[in-house]
């Protein structure tokens with residue numbers, strides 16, 4: 001079956017068409033600046049040439065219409081007719097406590113997703129717009145919602161509750177939800193497969209280090225803790241997000257600089273992280289590594305601070321699971337930055353971790369990067385959220 005996977009943001013939309021029999025991507029692309037002047041669609045059939053076209057996209061319905069047109073284009077398309085698309089899988093950011101699994105979309109599900117909007121006001125409304133636009137254009141095609149939060153719903157209460165009064169949990173459902181769940185689930189399962197071990201027997205820590213970064217503890221196939229919280233701002237230091245801070249810093253800066261809450265949240269989400277720590281050098285680890293290798297203080301301090309935080313979380317999840325068998329690195333930084341993996345693993349001597357430096361410099365494959373005598377196995381597993389969404393979609397339709 002051919003599955004269209006859609007990841008819809010407020011002004012952008014990423015798509016992939018996946019053949020679920022071969023699990024190969026047939027085509028992928030991106031619509032940018034939807035509803036803004038200068039909108040653009042990028043379309044790349046597998047093995048073919050990538051094409052960028054500037055064309056008006058006043059709304060998401062038009063963006064999805066253009067995606068479908070590109071997929072069925074007589075020359076560069078990958079399907080003869082849209083009937084070949086058996087189902088659509090939509091990434092949905094926040095499923096609150098309502099969704100511990102992916103679901104087949106109907107009106108009731110959409111209402112429940114809408115009820116989660118206040119938990120993710122920037123993301124969920126955009127996801128819903130994408131789903132509604134798709135339903136309008138493909139009314140007879142089954143659609144599935146795959147939630148970023150769902151995999152983490154197995155966390156025990158002591159991991160998801162915060163310290164403020166319990167009434168905030170009761171009244172507003174303020175708690176840890178976690179994100180990147182599709183990736184944490186895919187990578188931890190894949191690690192077990194590659195090692196030829198039973199998923200249910202393993203304690204796995206997944207370090208999803210991309211522009212957004214989170215880490216999770218997966219014990220016997222169930223997530224028991226994760227570093228992102230009510231929102232994706234908590235936890236690791238990220239590309240532009242601060243991660244954990246003393247909450248009183250907010251008041252301190254507000255007084256010092258006369259900022260309001262929106263100004264401070266903008267700073268913590270967009271101007272912090274490795275971008276802010278490097279004094280605006282870059283949020284991209286390729287630039288930071290260059291700076292580190294040149295011996296520049298700002299590159300060194302940024303990478304060291306980032307890696308220290310990852311190592312500290314690994315330690316806390318070893319405590320949470322009373323041990324760890326496998327540590328996995330994934331996403332843009334986790335898959336491509338040997339320096340980051342090496343620095344993080346430098347803190348893990350107490351787990352008997354030793355890295356195979358040659359393996360640590362390989363790229364693009366599921367691979368063990370620890371030595372055969374390392375007491376804890378360390379792996380790089382490239383994440384594939386689109387494939388995971390396509391698999392969930394097939395499972396439900």
Ligand code: ADP
Nearest residue numbers: 209210211212283284285286331332333336337
């Ligand atoms: P997201 O999905 O959160 O946008 P990705 O997982 O795609 O992020 O990761 C993007 C980040 O990965 C980039 O910002 C960059 O920091 C890092 N990255 C990508 N390629 C490399 C590389 N070759 N070496 C080091 N870092 C890289």
